[in-house]
Amino acid sequence: xxxxxxxxxxxxxxxxxxxxxxxxxxxxxxxxxxxxxxxxxxxxxxxxxxxxxxxxxxxxxxxxxxxxxxxxxxxxxxxxxxxxxxxxxxxxxxxxxxxxxxxxxxxxxxxxxxxxxxxxxxxxxxxxxxxxxxxxxxxxxxxxxxxxxxxxxxxxxxxxxxxxxxxxxxxxxxxxxxxxxxxxxxxxxxxxxxxxxxxxxxxxxxxxxxxxxxxxxxxxxxxxxxxxxxxxxxxxxxxxxxxxxxxxxxxxxxxxxxxxxxxxxxxxxxxxxxxxxxxxxx
Amino acid sequence: xxxxxxxxxxxxxxxxxxxxxxxxxxxxxxxxxxxxxxxxxxxxxxxxxxxxxxxxxxxxxxxxxxxxxxxxxxxxxxxxxxxxxxxxxxxxxxxxxxxxxxxxxxxxxxxxxxxxxxxxxxxxxxxxxxxxxxxxxxxxxxxxxxxxxxxxxxxxxxxxxxxxxxxxxxxxxxxxxxxxxxxxxxxxxxxxxxxxxxxxxxxxxxxxxxxxxxxxxxxxxxxxxxxxxxxxxxxxxxxxxxxxxxxxxxxxxxxxxxxxxxxxxxxxxxxxxxxxxxxxxxxxxxxxxxxxxxxxxxxxxxxxxxxxxxxxxxxxxxxxxxxxxxxxxxxxxxxxxxxxxxxxxxxxxxxxxxxxxxxxxxxxxxxxxxxxxxxxxxxxxxxxxxxxxxxxxxxxxxxxxxxxxxxxxxxxxxxxxxxxxxxxxxxxxxxxxxxxxxxxxxxx
Numbered sequence: 256x257x258x259x260x261x262x263x264x265x266x267x268x269x270x271x272x273x274x275x276x277x278x279x280x281x282x283x284x285x286x287x288x289x290x291x292x293x294x295x296x297x298x299x300x301x302x303x304x305x306x307x308x309x310x311x312x313x314x315x316x317x318x319x320x321x322x323x324x325x326x327x328x329x330x331x332x333x334x335x336x337x338x339x340x341x342x343x344x345x346x347x348x349x350x351x352x353x354x355x356x357x358x359x360x361x362x363x364x365x366x367x368x369x370x371x372x373x374x375x376x377x378x379x380x381x382x383x384x385x386x387x388x389x390x391x392x393x394x395x396x397x398x399x400x401x402x403x404x405x406x407x408x409x410x411x412x413x414x415x416x417x418x419x420x421x422x423x424x425x426x427x428x429x430x431x432x433x434x435x436x437x438x439x440x441x442x443x444x445x446x447x448x449x450x451x452x453x454x455x456x457x458x459x460x461x462x463x464x465x466x467x468x469x470x471x472x473x474x475x476x477x478x479x480x481x482x483x484x485x486x487x488x489x490x491x492x493x494x495x496x497x498x499x500x501x502x503x504x505x506x507x508x509x510x511x512x513x514x515x516x517x518x519x520x521x522x523x524x525x526x527x528x529x530x531x532x533x534x535x536x537x
Numbered sequence: 538x539x540x541x542x543x544x545x546x547x548x549x550x551x552x553x554x555x556x557x558x559x560x561x562x563x564x565x566x567x568x569x570x571x572x573x574x575x576x577x578x579x580x581x582x583x584x585x586x587x588x589x590x591x592x593x594x595x596x597x598x599x600x601x602x603x604x605x606x607x608x609x610x611x612x613x614x615x616x617x618x619x620x621x622x623x624x625x626x627x628x629x630x631x632x633x634x635x636x637x638x639x640x641x642x643x644x645x646x647x648x649x650x651x652x653x654x655x656x657x658x659x660x661x662x663x664x665x666x667x668x669x670x671x672x673x674x675x676x677x678x679x680x681x682x683x684x685x686x687x688x689x690x691x692x693x694x695x696x697x698x699x700x701x702x703x704x705x706x707x708x709x710x711x712x713x714x715x716x717x718x719x720x721x722x723x724x725x726x727x728x729x730x731x732x733x734x735x736x737x738x739x740x741x742x743x744x745x746x747x748x749x750x751x752x753x754x755x756x757x758x759x760x761x762x763x764x765x766x767x768x769x770x771x772x773x774x775x776x777x778x779x780x781x782x783x784x785x786x787x788x789x790x791x792x793x794x795x796x797x798x799x800x801x802x803x804x805x806x807x808x809x810x811x812x813x814x815x816x817x818x819x820x821x822x823x824x825x826x827x828x829x830x831x832x833x834x835x836x837x838x839x840x841x842x843x844x845x846x847x848x849x850x851x852x853x854x855x856x857x858x859x860x861x862x863x864x865x866x867x868x869x870x871x872x873x874x875x876x877x878x879x880x881x882x883x884x885x886x887x888x889x890x891x892x893x894x895x896x897x898x899x900x901x902x903x904x905x906x907x908x909x910x911x912x913x914x915x916x917x918x919x920x921x922x923x924x925x926x927x928x929x930x931x932x933x934x935x936x937x938x939x940x941x942x943x944x945x946x947x948x949x950x951x952x953x954x955x956x957x958x959x960x961x962x963x964x965x966x967x968x969x970x971x972x973x974x975x976x977x978x979x980x981x
Contacts, residue, residue, distance in 0.1 A: 292634060292638050293634070293656045293660070293941050294941060294942075295660060313952075377805075378803070378804045378805040379746075379803060379804070396804055396805050398805070398808050399804070399805030399806075399807055399808040399959075401959055401961065404808075484754075484755075484808060485754050485755050485756055485810075486755055486756075487754055487755030487756075487807070487808060487955050487959070488755065488807045488808055488955060488956075488958075488959040488961075489755070489952075489955060489956040489959045489961040489962075490755075490952070490956075491959075501948065504627075504631050505627075505630075505944050505948070506944055506945045506948070507634060508945075
């Protein structure tokens, strides 16, 4: 009878081994080899691929860009999601129509969103610059300027993913007992103190969850960059995922791509460890 | 109302009559048909052997053309069944490499971009088509193709066995607005300096929104767009033995020229890809496109799809210090070494690249032909004005350096050219940096 629980989880464990553990071990194995499908080279090189990678300036730029993007997008989306959730949580008219509208951007695939925004951000004919001109401002090279390209992708990602942050935080707000707010009102607490001392502490697990989910997802940024800028101009929007894609599936340098993938996994774990600890152990 | 007994009687008589009728009919029918059956059975021809081919190919206009060829072929060869799997450029390359590397027999025919051939050929992933033709008693007629196309289809380049045959004659040509040039009294550009002079005059005239555009986005697009300029300035990317970088002061000069050209291009040209240039060209918003692919202009004379019907003129990409050197982008048919239907696959290839089918596809679908005779066809030149220039360009075209490491080298090259365009690095520094990186790749 003692073995029964283990037998019951065995099927799930087997699937997990095949879809998670095996690929990770496999990537680690290949990362210790110089393996190129096109040239046919396959030999053990130890940590050489990792050392080459860390000295590669394009990889360094892609790590920097990924970190900047991940931090900026995660915090912006969480902040906006929280702001919208707090507003929608008030007694406002037409709430039932507003919520589906807010969630709408997340219904589209990343490629469609990127293609749509590419048209809107086009310098000459794009809607955004058209509005800027109508308001008397100079048009901006949203996707072609080294200074603006990454910011533009942060904006697009925020447009698409803020709704999910909103939904999670809105659900969190709905779970806070109304009595607490009534008690605060009776005690004469001003709204900002109610927010700081009741809403935020009780919403903390939800905020942590949103931060965790968004930081993991933004770290894997690929499709938007691929469609919008291809990693350019110069290397202004190069990300780790794009680097791995090109190294592995364009140059077929499987050893180097595996090393980059493993480093990316370590980076994601490092970034998310903090949140995971908060969510699971506190 | 009949009783139960009467009903059973009627039913029994009816059923009996039916059985008698059917039996008599069968007997009489068999009497009449028996002699025919006896005489025809031994003379019935043996049904032809049926073939089932599976093709891995490109989507977009390639899909349109190739499925039309398949349609013609299967109507004329009813014992063939062909399945075409279309994929986007990157997905096609990925799937092809994996299928070939694993020795998969899932595909009998593959449709390849010419830069992939050194990789596939060197690894022995493709069938020797000359040997196959000999084995199956087929004569390969290669005299009607520009020599460079056959050279590129060999592995190793120029000297090896033929592993691929050309299907779509993509090559860079130069497109310009004839009406604008005529109004300003400008000659057809023969050199890149002519192009720059024309830019200045067109800008001053204000006749068109921007004088020129080209693809500037990082990687393959800008690398491809810049190569005819580099070669015309006498520059080279790799040495002849493909062992080291050959980028020198001529490359610096060519990059400085590109920056001059950028002044006359729309803002953000460093992020321009195919749709950005193509749509501006057929939308009448630019006067020149430094590199134009036949697929971009196949409908340029159709008023329903173009704002400049009849207004574009075409010539070979300009020269400068040396002769014009447009870049080749030809698509080839090949047969995987693991295919189980090689003879049938070769039969389809020869049908697809025949002069008759090339002409039909050029008329119906705007296929850039690969045969000289089709390029010289007067009827075709009247229908597709760009075809004579396209076939002329094929004769002077330069293939991308024939090394399996080209994708990596092209990425380095395209990345630095893009950085020069974006103003991040000076041409001289870019050439030094890319040379060092290319040498590192070639020596590893």
